[in-house]
Amino acid sequence: MSFTPVIPMGGYAGWRFLNRTMEQQSASLSASPSLQRDMAYFRENIGSVTSAEELVQDYRLLRVSLTAFGLQDDLPNKYFIQRILDDGVVDDDALSNRLADKRYREFSEAFGFGTSLPPLSRLPGFADRILDRFQAQSFEQAVGEVDGDMRLALNAARELPELAAEGGKNSTLWFRIMGNTPLREVFETAFGLPSSVGTLDLDRQLGIFQERAEDMLGSSEISQFTDPDRMDELMRQFLARSQLNQLPTTTTSASIALVLLQGGG
Structure with missing residues (x-):
C-alpha cells in the first residue's frame, strides 16, 4: 500500500493528532x-x-x-x-x-x-x-503499519459506539466484546488485565470486566460508550496503559509518571 499515515507521536497525544487529521488522511488513502x-x-x-x-x-x-x-x-x-x-x-x-x-x-x-x-x-x-467498511478498514490497516495501538483505537472508536447503541442486555454486550479480538485487547489493556484472563470461566471473566469498568470508568454499562466523552476516557486509559506496558523494566518512576501525565493531557 503506497499510502502511509502521518502519526508523529504515540500515545494519547498521537491519538488526538490522528483524530484532527483523519478526514484528510482517509481521503488521501481513498484516492x-x-x-x-x-x-x-x-x-x-x-x-x-x-x-x-x-x-x-x-x-x-x-x-x-x-x-x-x-x-x-x-x-x-x-x-x-x-x-x-x-x-x-x-x-x-x-x-x-x-x-x-x-x-x-x-x-x-x-x-x-x-x-x-x-x-x-x-x-x-x-x-x-x-x-x-473496506475503506475504513483499509485506513485502519495502514495506520496499524505505523502504530498498532492506533489501529486498535480506531477500530474501537468505530465499533464500540455502534454496539452500545444497539441496546440489549448489558451482559450480552460484554460477551460480544469479549468475543471480538481487537475490542477485547483494548479493554484488557485499558483495565490492566493479563491475556490469561481469557482462560477463566466466561462468567468469571464477565465479572472481572464489569468490576474493572466500574472502578476505572464509573459504570459497567456498555451504553455509556454512546457518549464521546466516555469513549475518549477509554482511549486515554488504553493508550496510557499500553505505553506503560512497552517501557523497559529499568524505567524510573519519573518516566512512568510522565507517561501517565501525557495520557491524561
Missing part, C-alpha cells in the same frame, strides 16, 4: 489508484457471485470482502472461509456461531449464503455497504 481499482472491481463483479465457492475463488473479491471485516489475515484459508459462508448463521451449530470471534458471524451474515434465498451480495446497495 489512491490501488484502492480505487479494488473498489471498482468489487463493484463491477460482486453482483454476479451466487455462491460462497465463487467468492473464495476470486482472489480480489475475497480480499476486499475479508478486509471489510478485519479478517484479511484469513485470505489464504479458503476452505475455512468457504465453510464459514456456506454454513450461514441460522443454525446454532453453524461454524461462525461456534467461534469466539464474532467477526466471522458478522461476515457470514452480511453475505447471506447458507440459505435457500438468493445471497445478499446480489441486492442493490450491497457493494456500497461493503466498500464503506
Whole structure:
C-alpha cells in the first residue's frame, strides 16, 4: 500500500493528532489508484457471485470482502472461509456461531449464503455497504503499519459506539466484546488485565470486566460508550496503559509518571 499515515507521536497525544487529521488522511488513502481499482472491481463483479465457492475463488473479491471485516489475515484459508459462508448463521451449530470471534458471524451474515434465498451480495446497495467498511478498514490497516495501538483505537472508536447503541442486555454486550479480538485487547489493556484472563470461566471473566469498568470508568454499562466523552476516557486509559506496558523494566518512576501525565493531557 503506497499510502502511509502521518502519526508523529504515540500515545494519547498521537491519538488526538490522528483524530484532527483523519478526514484528510482517509481521503488521501481513498484516492489512491490501488484502492480505487479494488473498489471498482468489487463493484463491477460482486453482483454476479451466487455462491460462497465463487467468492473464495476470486482472489480480489475475497480480499476486499475479508478486509471489510478485519479478517484479511484469513485470505489464504479458503476452505475455512468457504465453510464459514456456506454454513450461514441460522443454525446454532453453524461454524461462525461456534467461534469466539464474532467477526466471522458478522461476515457470514452480511453475505447471506447458507440459505435457500438468493445471497445478499446480489441486492442493490450491497457493494456500497461493503466498500464503506473496506475503506475504513483499509485506513485502519495502514495506520496499524505505523502504530498498532492506533489501529486498535480506531477500530474501537468505530465499533464500540455502534454496539452500545444497539441496546440489549448489558451482559450480552460484554460477551460480544469479549468475543471480538481487537475490542477485547483494548479493554484488557485499558483495565490492566493479563491475556490469561481469557482462560477463566466466561462468567468469571464477565465479572472481572464489569468490576474493572466500574472502578476505572464509573459504570459497567456498555451504553455509556454512546457518549464521546466516555469513549475518549477509554482511549486515554488504553493508550496510557499500553505505553506503560512497552517501557523497559529499568524505567524510573519519573518516566512512568510522565507517561501517565501525557495520557491524561
